[in-house]
Amino acid sequence: MGTEAVIIQILLNGFMLGVQYALIAVGFTLFFGVLDIINFSHGDVFMLGAFVGLTLINLFTKLGWMGGGIYPLTLFMIFFFCMLITGFLGILFERFAVKPVSESPPLMSLLATLGLAIAIREAVRLFYPMGSESKRFPELLAPIFAGTSKAFEIKGVLLRYDTLLIFGIGVAVIIVVSLYINKTMIGLGIRAVAQDSEAAMMMGVNRDMVVDVTFFIGSALAGLTGILNGLFYNTVIFDMGAMAAVIGFSAAVIGGLGNIYGAIIGGFVFALTQAFSAAFIPRGSEYMDVVAFGVLIIFLVFKPSGILGEKMHERV
């Protein structure tokens, strides 16, 4: 591979991961904006998304829907039902672990969500068939290109078709969500609650409804990202959410906690830092997390409000 190909490869990897980090970070930033909480169970909702996706794929395989003319619909249903299920689980988790401690100091909700995270993780390990082992995640676009190559080439870089799926769906969903937040009435309500929750209520916003919608959106995005992550690494495991939570939260902080565009930018900054350090530092793939979290620490020290945050407690 020439230098150009190497750079393209790095950029592509960075963007594939960046989309995923951004989608997780948006959830963190939404929850923080609307409820002033840091929801550490978010990473495990992401993991649940991967396992719900896997279960749906297994189910559709048994039904014989993973191919033929119905296949595009099957693909849609995998993503749709995964988002629907994880979205509603998100609302349920909020009612179960966040709302009961909403009057307590913020530390309590942090602990409650950490506890919930571990409960979700252990539940999958114990109750999913062979839950403690890593699972192979099938390639979704493979049936469409059956018999042909699974990959194509750009300037000497081999690309799997599934990576296109990751990037295409990821970017489309990010655009839809930011339009939803900025252009719809519920989006306006979400932003109002984030800026001044009591004033929003005095304007007639049903705060409980806004909280539900926020948790649905954030959790559905994490669930979707679980599938994208499965496609990216071809494998999923019950504890994949722990690192995802730390990275997603870091991305949200780098971008400016509470700011949606910040979360998206932060996701890409984190992923590209990882990708470039993996490529250019000797034995870099071992050190890429060290470098990426080093960048986080630099932000925490020199610009704690993040790239787009104006001051520490600014929101959405």
Next chain:
Amino acid sequence: MSEDILLELSNVTTVYGRNKMLLDVSLQVPNGKCACLLGSNGSGKSTLIKAVMGLVKIVEGTIRFDGKDITGQRTYRAVRKGISIVPEGKRIFPKMTVLENLRMGAFTEKKQNEIQNRFEQVFEHFPRLKDRSHQIAGTLSGGEQSMLAIGRGLMSDPKMIIFDEPSLGLAPVLVQQTFEIIHRINESGVTIFLVEQNAHLSLSISDVGYFLQKGKIIAGGTTEELKASDFIQAAYFG
């Protein structure tokens, strides 16, 4: 309850933690009139407003608005019934545009053409807001932010507007202007519930008034009665 009473509190008591904030408070805001609630800092005025808006727990008593019991109702339901508020300290949404802030004021309204009409009405009251409609609200001057808060309060086409300490933090000229605007809104048919520390100015535009002290109503009546009362004269105008 007679039909010309829009808002009526009957023997309302609230608690916050262990402390009783309002004690057996009763008052009436007549339909189409301007009523003021006067009292010093910490007398319980904010709590009374929060009680009306369903933001604090009421342990005893009832609140009726427009003939319906709204005691302990969720805030958005009170808003839907026609109560609007211009909160203390304006509480505009600083990162939204002027237009979005106004749109928030009509959050419960779904009809697009109705919302457009109300934008026009607000811009008629405050032409300055029209010029600034796409500006981020946090960058407006203090006076403009006051206009925006009042404009936002008008957007829901309310039966009653609660003004919570509108004079607070405003330059004397602006205070005068604000009270003129409140008076004009009242004359256009909207009932006003004015909550203030500035007794003199408030009574000048009000039809009835109440004095709140340590969570209790200590005096109430028509403006003339209150102005004639020796006690009030001594306490507030002396």
